[in-house]
Amino acid sequence: MAWPLKGNPALVGTAFDPAIFGGLLLPGAGKPRSVDLWPIFHTGVPNLPPYQLATGKNGNPLAVGKPFMNNFLPNGGDMLRLNMAVPITSRTDPKFSSLGIVNAAVLGLTDPTYNQNTNIQFIPNMDGFPNGRRLEDDVTVIELQAVAGVALAAIGLWYDDYTAGGANPVTPDLVSVLSYRTGVNNNDKHFKTTFPYVATPWRGTEVGQ
Numbered sequence: 373m374a375w376p377l378k379g380n381p382a383l384v385g386t387a388f389d390p391a392i393f394g395g396l397l398l399p400g401a402g403k404p405r406s407v408d409l410w411p412i413f414h415t416g417v418p419n420l421p422p423y424q425l426a427t428g429k430n431g432n433p434l435a436v437g438k439p440f441m442n443n444f445l446p447n448g449g450d451m452l453r454l455n456m457a458v459p460i461t462s463r464t465d466p467k468f469s470s471l472g473i474v475n476a477a478v479l480g481l482t483d484p485t486y487n488q489n490t491n492i493q494f495i496p497n498m499d500g501f502p503n504g505r506r507l508e509d510d511v512t513v514i515e516l517q518a519v520a521g522v523a524l525a526a527i528g529l530w531y532d533d534y535t536a537g538g539a540n541p542v543t544p545d546l547v548s549v550l551s552y553r554t555g556v557n558n559n560d561k562h563f564k565t566t567f568p569y570v571a572t573p574w575r576g577t578e579v580g581q
Contacts, residue, residue, distance in 0.1 A: 374388060374398060374404075374407050375398055375400070375401050375402075375403070375404070378394075378398055382434055383434070385420075385421070386420060386421040386422060386434055387418050387420040387421065387422065387423055388407075388422070388434075392420070393418060393420075393444075393446065396410070396415065396446060396448075397410065397411065407524075408518070408521070408523045408524050409518070409519065411423070411444070412502060412518050412523060413450070413502075413515075413518075414448045414449070414450070415444055415445060415446060415447075415448045416441075416443040416444040416445050416453040416502075417440075417441040417442070417443060417444055418442060418444035419439055419440070419441065419442035419444075421433075421434050421435060421436055421437065422434050422437075422527050422528070422529075423440070423441065423527060424436065424437035424438055424439055424440050424490075424527065425437050425438035425439075425440050425477060425480045425481055425526055425527065426438075426481060426526065426527055426528035426541075427480055427481055427486070427487045427490065428489065428490035429528050431528070431536070431537070432528070433527055433528035433529050436490060437490060437527065437528070438480050438486070438487070438489075438490050438493075439490070439491075439492045439493075440476070440477065440480060440495075440498070440526075441455070441473065441498070441503060442455055443455045443502075443503050452502075452504055452505055453502070453503065453504070454503060454504035455503055455504075458494065458498050458499045458503060459494050459499065460499050461496045461497050461498075461499055461500070463508075465496055467479065467496040467497070468496065468497065468508075469496075469497050469500070470500075470508045470509055470510040470513075470557075470558075471497070471500070471509075471510060471513065471514060471517075472497055472500025472501040472502070472503070472506070472509045472510075472514050473497065473498065473500050473501065473502060473503060473514070474513075474514055474517055474518075474522060474550070475496070475497045475500070476495045476496060476497040476498045476500065477522075477523075477526040478550065479495050479496060479497070480495045480526075481526065483495075500514075501514050502514070502518075507559075507563055507569060507570060508559075508563075510554075510556075512554055512556075513552065513553060513554055516552065516554075517549055517550070517552060520549045520552075521549070522546075522549050522550065525541070525546050525549075530543070530546070531543050531545040531546050531549075532545065533545045534546075559571060561574075
């Protein structure tokens with residue numbers, strides 16, 4: 373995917389620059405998903421091109437875009453990462469979504485409140501998984517969508533059914549991934565309003581309602 377660009381001057385100043393994180397994010401040929409699955413699930417994502425929304429990039433994925441995430445820890449590890457500088461999305465906000473960062477990316481690309489410039493803005497649900505994990509976040513769907521390449525589409529590496537230069541990158545393949553659901557839309561017990569907030573689990577002798 374990005375490996376053929378290794379050594380290209382176009383990578384200077386980006387997260388793929390060998391002087392920055394290129395050794396981690398472009399480790400070698402034959403590892404095409406190191407550019408998305410590795411940072412999403414292992415190191416976190418740096419606030420550097422190309423890991424910025426396609427908003428403002430004018431078709432060049434390596435250009436500076438809309439700042440989006442910054443929870444990068446180069447030492448890596450299977451752990452939750454939380455950028456404490458990101459404000460909380462109120463549960464009463466009409467834009468609150470269980471799709472976490474995926475929904476924030478959609479808003480950053482399509483909502484006129486956020487897609488008119490490349491300024492740093494708080495986009496609702498930027499505090500969602502994988503930037504930490506809210507109780508309501510549908511982690512299963514978010515991870516499956518990530519594996520299906522939705523993060524790459526968000527930064528301007530569109531799906532194969534998109535024709536370069538086309539007016540609308542929201543192609544059938546992208547819509548199919550964004551609309552995927554597991555069929556489980558909410559918890560089967562209400563969350564608590566006080567610590568520890570999670571619902572009391574069903575007893576082994578109980579039958580779920």
